[in-house]
Amino acid sequence: MGDRLLVIGGDGAGMAAAAQARRRAPDLDIVALEKGRWTSYSACGIPYLVGGSVHALDDLVARKPEEFRAMRIDVRTEHEVTGLDLVNRKAEVDNREHGRTFRLGFDLLHLATGAVPHRPDLPGINLGHVHGVQTLGDAARLLADVKTRRPRHVTVVGSGYIGLELAEAFVERGASVTVVEAADEVMGTLDPDMGAMVARAMRGMGITLRTGEPMVAISDKAVHTAAGEIPADLVILGLGVSPNSTLAADAGVETGRSDAIVVDRQQRASVPGVWAAGDCCQSINLVSGRPVHEALGTVANKQGRVAGINIGGGYATFPGVAGTAVTRICQLEIGRTGLSEREATAAGFSYVTAKVETTTNSGYMPDAAAVTVKLLAERGAGRVLGAQILGGHGAAKRVDVVVAALTAGCTVEDLVGMDLGYAPPFSSVWDPVQIAARQALADLG
Amino acid sequence: MGDRLLVIGGDGAGMAAAAQARRRAPDLDIVALEKGRWTSYSACGIPYLVGGSVHALDDLVARKPEEFRAMRIDVRTEHEVTGLDLVNRKAEVDNREHGRTFRLGFDLLHLATGAVPHRPDLPGINLGHVHGVQTLGDAARLLADVKTRRPRHVTVVGSGYIGLELAEAFVERGASVTVVEAADEVMGTLDPDMGAMVARAMRGMGITLRTGEPMVAISDKAVHTAAGEIPADLVILGLGVSPNSTLAADAGVETGRSDAIVVDRQQRASVPGVWAAGDCCQSINLVSGRPVHEALGTVANKQGRVAGINIGGGYATFPGVAGTAVTRICQLEIGRTGLSEREATAAGFSYVTAKVETTTNSGYMPDAAAVTVKLLAERGAGRVLGAQILGGHGAAKRVDVVVAALTAGCTVEDLVGMDLGYAPPFSSVWDPVQIAARQALADLG
Numbered sequence: 001m002g003d004r005l006l007v008i009g010g011d012g013a014g015m016a017a018a019a020q021a022r023r024r025a026p027d028l029d030i031v032a033l034e035k036g037r038w039t040s041y042s043a044c045g046i047p048y049l050v051g052g053s054v055h056a057l058d059d060l061v062a063r064k065p066e067e068f069r070a071m072r073i074d075v076r077t078e079h080e081v082t083g084l085d086l087v088n089r090k091a092e093v094d095n096r097e098h099g100r101t102f103r104l105g106f107d108l109l110h111l112a113t114g115a116v117p118h119r120p121d122l123p124g125i126n127l128g129h130v131h132g133v134q135t136l137g138d139a140a141r142l143l144a145d146v147k148t149r150r151p152r153h154v155t156v157v158g159s160g161y162i163g164l165e166l167a168e169a170f171v172e173r174g175a176s177v178t179v180v181e182a183a184d185e186v187m188g189t190l191d192p193d194m195g196a197m198v199a200r201a202m203r204g205m206g207i208t209l210r211t212g213e214p215m216v217a218i219s220d221k222a223v224h225t226a227a228g229e230i231p232a233d234l235v236i237l238g239l240g241v242s243p244n245s246t247l248a249a250d251a252g253v254e255t256g257r258s259d260a261i262v263v264d265r266q267q268r269a270s271v272p273g274v275w276a277a278g279d280c281c282q283s284i285n286l287v288s289g290r291p292v293h294e295a296l297g298t299v300a301n302k303q304g305r306v307a308g309i310n311i312g313g314g315y316a317t318f319p320g321v322a323g324t325a326v327t328r329i330c331q332l333e334i335g336r337t338g339l340s341e342r343e344a345t346a347a348g349f350s351y352v353t354a355k356v357e358t359t360t361n362s363g364y365m366p367d368a369a370a371v372t373v374k375l376l377a378e379r380g381a382g383r384v385l386g387a388q389i390l391g392g393h394g395a396a397k398r399v400d401v402v403v404a405a406l407t408a409g410c411t412v413e414d415l416v417g418m419d420l421g422y423a424p425p426f427s428s429v430w431d432p433v434q435i436a437a438r439q440a441l442a443d444l445g
Numbered sequence: 446m447g448d449r450l451l452v453i454g455g456d457g458a459g460m461a462a463a464a465q466a467r468r469r470a471p472d473l474d475i476v477a478l479e480k481g482r483w484t485s486y487s488a489c490g491i492p493y494l495v496g497g498s499v500h501a502l503d504d505l506v507a508r509k510p511e512e513f514r515a516m517r518i519d520v521r522t523e524h525e526v527t528g529l530d531l532v533n534r535k536a537e538v539d540n541r542e543h544g545r546t547f548r549l550g551f552d553l554l555h556l557a558t559g560a561v562p563h564r565p566d567l568p569g570i571n572l573g574h575v576h577g578v579q580t581l582g583d584a585a586r587l588l589a590d591v592k593t594r595r596p597r598h599v600t601v602v603g604s605g606y607i608g609l610e611l612a613e614a615f616v617e618r619g620a621s622v623t624v625v626e627a628a629d630e631v632m633g634t635l636d637p638d639m640g641a642m643v644a645r646a647m648r649g650m651g652i653t654l655r656t657g658e659p660m661v662a663i664s665d666k667a668v669h670t671a672a673g674e675i676p677a678d679l680v681i682l683g684l685g686v687s688p689n690s691t692l693a694a695d696a697g698v699e700t701g702r703s704d705a706i707v708v709d710r711q712q713r714a715s716v717p718g719v720w721a722a723g724d725c726c727q728s729i730n731l732v733s734g735r736p737v738h739e740a741l742g743t744v745a746n747k748q749g750r751v752a753g754i755n756i757g758g759g760y761a762t763f764p765g766v767a768g769t770a771v772t773r774i775c776q777l778e779i780g781r782t783g784l785s786e787r788e789a790t791a792a793g794f795s796y797v798t799a800k801v802e803t804t805t806n807s808g809y810m811p812d813a814a815a816v817t818v819k820l821l822a823e824r825g826a827g828r829v830l831g832a833q834i835l836g837g838h839g840a841a842k843r844v845d846v847v848v849a850a851l852t853a854g855c856t857v858e859d860l861v862g863m864d865l866g867y868a869p870p871f872s873s874v875w876d877p878v879q880i881a882a883r884q885a886l887a888d889l890g
Binding site (some may be wrong): 323 | 457487490588743767768771778803807809846861862865876
């Protein structure tokens with residue numbers, strides 16, 4: 001038997017690493033501990049489960065424990081690691097199913113402990129009808145609670161991606177939905193002018209939106225803000241997440257931004273023989289060069305793959321995140337990547353912005369839909385810094401060409417010249433992204 | 446009055462140049478001659494006009510002559526240039542509307558004469574029911590002919606983009622449609638394995654497909670091939686186009702690949718003070734570095750813009766084409782960019798191919814559709830050489846991220862690491878392009 005790799009966390013960041021390590025190191029003894037009941041699932045699919053377009057919780061599971069066991073990965077669900085000794089290489093493990101604790105030795109460690117929803121310390125925050133939604137376990141509890149309570153009034157606190165997706169899901173279930181946001185505009189990852197478009201789409205679908213209203217307390221039947229009380233049989237916390245890094249930090253692993261685990265290009269943590277990936281760890285934004293905490297499934301899977309290749313004796317690096325996110329809220333497709341105006345300013349960039357309103361495909365086509373593209377370009381050579389694209393059918397994934405452009409360090413002039421796909425069902429003869437790039441180029445002077 | 450710029454051709458390549466030149470050079474006297482009746486139109490929209498989803502021919506016109514005249518561009522439709530003297534800077538012009546010819550002097554010349562459909566010298570090729578479809582004038586004649594003949598049997602000869610789009614349009618009109626192709630597979634810009642998917646989609650929509658059957662003649666009611674005769678009340682020529690470059694070549698302008706006009710990075714032709722853009726001129730494929738003739742509206746507009754900026758005293762360059770094309774044929778979205786296997790081999794590349802079958806968005810979503818991605822990567826560092834993406838909703842425009850990648854010289858490893866947009870309605874956690882890139886990376890060893 002070779003060295004033992006202990007993987008803590010059985011979702012994408014953990015199991016992608018385990019699978020890659022297994023492939024490259026057949027002799028490695030791999031144990032993966034997951035405190036919940038499911039492995040490798042799509043937390044991003046939870047709103048569609050709640051809304052009803054996905055029918056069963058199990059549909060969100062990409063790979064079951066049996067599949068990993070068939071790869072000789074010893075997956076144990078309902079096993080929580082409660083302590084780590086990195087000097088003696090031992091983990092304290094709680095078998096939650098059988099209520100037993102035991103110690104498990106390891107040689108190599110991969111931390112994929114994920115993130116936990118923010119729960120501000122306010123009266124009523126721990127009441128039974130208040131749900132943070134991050135894991136499939138959270139989803140199971142939420143669905144059970146929905147079945148019991150049959151909520152007529154659902155209030156979502158916060159207006160990030162998952163919160164707004166769940167708000168829409170509850171509208172689809174027939175509930176009366178309110179979103180309460182402390183800031184003046186929803187979806188703070190967008191510039192306020194673009195966030196306003198999201199707010200309009202939400203209101204158009206019948207969601208009550210209350211911005212500039214910090215929550216102060218929750219009671220059995222309401223969410224309380226400075227401005228009054230909002231009826232709520234069910235409360236969803238959409239206030240973002242924090243890295244679940246206490247275990248690692250307590251064991252002496254360095255943490256950084258938002259207490260996320262600091263990793264190098266190979267996803268190695270500060271202690272030799274320890275790796276980390278996913279929602280528990282820090283990334284570098286490749287446009288600003290700054291450390292960020294981005295808890296996204298696609299990043300988790302990429303980092304997990306990189307960690308696993310390196311653990312298995314190969315070589316791979318994670319180049320950083322671009323700050324990409326896409327979603328669809330109340331029929332409005334939303335895509336963003338790179339830096340927003342606020343982020344660009346904070347990073348010290350001077351920039352021009354171009355904002356154009358056009359159509360997703362040729363204007364004469366019957367299904368042409370409105371799209372707004374906002375593009376940020378650095379003054380001087382015009383390096384692409386970021387984009388926000390909001391609109392109908394085909395809007396969101398248009399950020400991908402900007403992702404590629406800013407990853408490769410392209411300028412808006414490069415974007416203008418790119419031979420992007422054109423046919424009337426898909427685009428105007430100048431792609432909307434290029435129309436914005438042309439305007440940015442003109443503004444650069 | 447300043448110098449006179451003569452623009453020959455009033456579609457995108459001509460009028461984009463005229464508009465850019467006007468903006469930069471207010472004193473320039475600009476005359477644009479168009480032999481047809483329309484300016485700046487979308488020839489790519491013709492199949493949707495024939496199929497009925499676009500209702501009026503005028504809907505395809507982006508800008509009318511009046512709009513250019515308001516910009517002080519003297520546009521004259523139904524004016525054909527029949528001769529050019531580049532030494533004395535004079536054009537022979539035929540005013541077709543009034544049946545008069547006259548001479549027009551100029552200082553600067555921009556050639557945007559477009560392309561003409563291939564018409565092989567076969568018996569019956571010039572019969573009245575045989576249509577090449579390249580200009581809006583061709584579309585008007587086709588629509589008038591359809592109205593008179595009410596064709597029940599339509600045969601499309603050749604299986605390029607416009608031919609197949611028109612084949613589908615006639616199915617939508619209720620005709621019985623046959624496509625005859627001399628080669629063994631349809632859509633020769635795709636590799637045969639991918640072309641076979643297009644053939645399946647066509648047959649699935651009731652189109653009769655006859656491959657490996659060169660046309661030998663056309664008669665009043667049939668297209669004749671070596672294998673027999675195919676009933677045809679109406680015949681569409683979809684055999685590709687040739688640059689309309691005779692006028693330029695006769696005047697001493699250098700032509701190259703397929704007799705297309707040779708231009709430099711600024712779209713300057715071989716004779717000083719002469720520019721060219723669009724379907725009449727040659728491009729460089731930026732992956733192979735080789736001259737190509739690509740008659741596409743998006744390329745024409747880009748080249749026209751570059752020519753116009755330079756004519757107006759600015760500076761812009763056209764970086765080359767990537768070989769991108771997207772379309773939708775019989776519900777199948779088709780995107781391709783870069784080099785096919787045949788093209789890569791011809792250019793001297795050694796490469797690996799990765800071909801993956803997956804879904805356009807998360808597999809558990811109700812609207813997840815099948816998609817096949819084929820990716821070519823150069824041996825060694827794994828530079829991205831090309832991609833072909835065929836599938837349902839959201840497949841075609843995924844080539845754009847590959848366009849950006851190969852334009853920037855990225856490798857498949859770069860593609861794997863890119864922070865592409867992910868949300869269940871739009872993508873799996875690894876975008877289909879990245880799933881293919883991962884396989885190519887593994888195959889590179």
